[in-house]
Amino acid sequence: MAQTQINQLLTEPACEHNHHHGDKKNRTCQQQAKPGTAQGGCAFDGASITLVPITDAAHLVHGPIACAGNSWGSRGSLSSGPLMFKTGFTTDLTEQDIILGSEKRLHQSIGEIAQSYQPAAIFVYCTCVPALTGDDIEAVCQTASRKYKLPVIPVMAPGFVGSKNLGNRLAGESLLDYVIGTGEPPQLGTHVINLIGEYNIAGELWDVLPLFERLGIQVLAKMTGDARYAELTQAHHAHLNLVICAKALLNVARKMEENYGIPYLECSFYGIQDLNQCLRQIAQHFQDPELTARVEALISEETQQLERDLAPYRPKLQGKRVVLYTGGVKSWSVISAAQDLGIQVVATSTRKSTAEDKARIKELLGEAGIMIEGGGAQELLGVIQRTKADMLIAGGRNQYTALKAGIPFLDINQERHHGYAGYSGMVTLARELTHALHSPVWEQIRQLAPWEVGYE
Numbered sequence: 221m222a223q224t225q226i227n228q229l230l231t232e233p234a235c236e237h238n239h240h241h242g243d244k245k246n247r248t249c250q251q252q253a254k255p256g257t258a259q260g261g262c263a264f265d266g267a268s269i270t271l272v273p274i275t276d277a278a279h280l281v282h283g284p285i286a287c288a289g290n291s292w293g294s295r296g297s298l299s300s301g302p303l304m305f306k307t308g309f310t311t312d313l314t315e316q317d318i319i320l321g322s323e324k325r326l327h328q329s330i331g332e333i334a335q336s337y338q339p340a341a342i343f344v345y346c347t348c349v350p351a352l353t354g355d356d357i358e359a360v361c362q363t364a365s366r367k368y369k370l371p372v373i374p375v376m377a378p379g380f381v382g383s384k385n386l387g388n389r390l391a392g393e394s395l396l397d398y399v400i401g402t403g404e405p406p407q408l409g410t411h412v413i414n415l416i417g418e419y420n421i422a423g424e425l426w427d428v429l430p431l432f433e434r435l436g437i438q439v440l441a442k443m444t445g446d447a448r449y450a451e452l453t454q455a456h457h458a459h460l461n462l463v464i465c466a467k468a469l470l471n472v473a474r475k476m477e478e479n480y481g482i483p484y485l486e487c488s489f490y491g492i493q494d495l496n497q498c499l500r501q502i503a504q505h506f507q508d509p510e511l512t513a514r515v516e517a518l519i520s521e522e523t524q525q526l527e528r529d530l531a532p533y534r535p536k537l538q539g540k541r542v543v544l545y546t547g548g549v550k551s552w553s554v555i556s557a558a559q560d561l562g563i564q565v566v567a568t569s570t571r572k573s574t575a576e577d578k579a580r581i582k583e584l585l586g587e588a589g590i591m592i593e594g595g596g597a598q599e600l601l602g603v604i605q606r607t608k609a610d611m612l613i614a615g616g617r618n619q620y621t622a623l624k625a626g627i628p629f630l631d632i633n634q635e636r637h638h639g640y641a642g643y644s645g646m647v648t649l650a651r652e653l654t655h656a657l658h659s660p661v662w663e664q665i666r667q668l669a670p671w672e673v674g675y676e
């Protein structure tokens with residue numbers, strides 16, 4: 221992994237973060253890790269987020285046990301079949317390996333996994349320690365791949381090189397260098413797409429795939445939610461790439477356009493309007509009148525069904541005020557989904573948002589909407605109090621802030637247990653919001669304790 225490669229990924233031209241905005245420095249993409257600070261996940265963490273959802277592959281963390289322990293099982297990517305990816309493997313490096321080198325140990329570990337588990341492939345994640353001792357991980361993977369006759373893919377994203385976002389991109393580079401283009405699909409349809417940056421959190425991909433099937437669109441490779449290794453090897457045969465709600469793997473989309481001539485679209489599967497728009501964009505791309513007719517028929521059918529399914533929830537959600545605290549594209553795509561349900565988003569975070577995201581947020585929130593630039597529980601509590609919000613929609617670690625404010629909370633990030641994508645995801649979102657908002661516990665929590673009565 222050369223410094224030039226890292227610099228290229230930090231300034232990925234397809235990413236809107238890197239477009240020139242006056243003399244303002246771009247923080248998100250170019251942010252370098254500071255030694256000793258985790259910064260919400262290191263590059264290795266980012267790489268494993270991107271690749272671990274490949275369900276039939278083994279994922280071997282080459283490093284001390286803590287690296288594997290920190291990241292294992294923390295995200296809710298689900299599988300419709302193989303569960304190989306759920307087993308955590310690590311070379312568990314010790315001081316001895318630092319002194320004597322750990323290449324032999326890595327080779328033995330790969331052999332043990334290959335013989336005992338027969339995975340479709342093994343991804344080997346380089347962490348800080350072997351990167352600093354200078355192990356030749358790529359050479360070990362190559363030798364082991366020949367010996368055990370299965371793909372062994374090095375993922376060169378040690379934590380110290382940068383942020384989680386950079387790790388996502390480095391993982392994408394491993395896919396480009398070692399996986400995509402190495403296999404041939406059995407059969408191809410007329411409209412073939414790949415989904416990039418969709419990790420099947422809480423199984424939400426399964427709410428979207430049936431829509432493509434009904435439209436006669438073949439999803440060749442999913443990067444990487446519920447993916448099988450073989451489908452990724454064939455991804456270069458798709459006619460279109462959809463980059464879903466994420467800037468993180470834009471390097472993959474751009475390079476597939478350069479290398480294989482596959483164009484890409486950026487889409488969101490959250491919210492009725494955005495999903496409709498996504499399907500229409502795909503139809504427009506293929507310039508097929510029959511597909512366009514199928515898309516319009518599906519939208520009309522789904523929208524009517526959705527109106528019936530959402531009817532019981534609408535009166536309970538109408539006019540509720542929520543603060544949204546999440547990152548990147550989700551900061552506007554979830555606003556759009558909430559507004560589709562009649563909910564008023566009074567404030568949202570813009571920490572990881574691009575200028576394009578922010579412009580969209582401003583348009584969706586209107587003049588009165590608050591954009592939360594910074595972070596931290598105190599600022600969030602202040603915003604909740606000022607806006608008299610009824611609810612906080614955020615990542616798991618902010619649930620205690622909601623509890624402190626005495627308002628309900630809905631988890632929108634990777635640890636959530638419900639999928640909110642697609643039309644059926646909207647019904648799930650409406651149901652979960654209603655349950656959270658109307659739980660009787662909130663009334664009790666806001667009452668004074670018996671010993672406080674008379675002292676208020």
Ligand code: SF4
Pocket residue numbers: 262263264265283286287290346347348349378379380
């Ligand atoms: S890769 Fe480095 S920064 Fe990341 S968890 Fe391991 S030691 Fe920490």
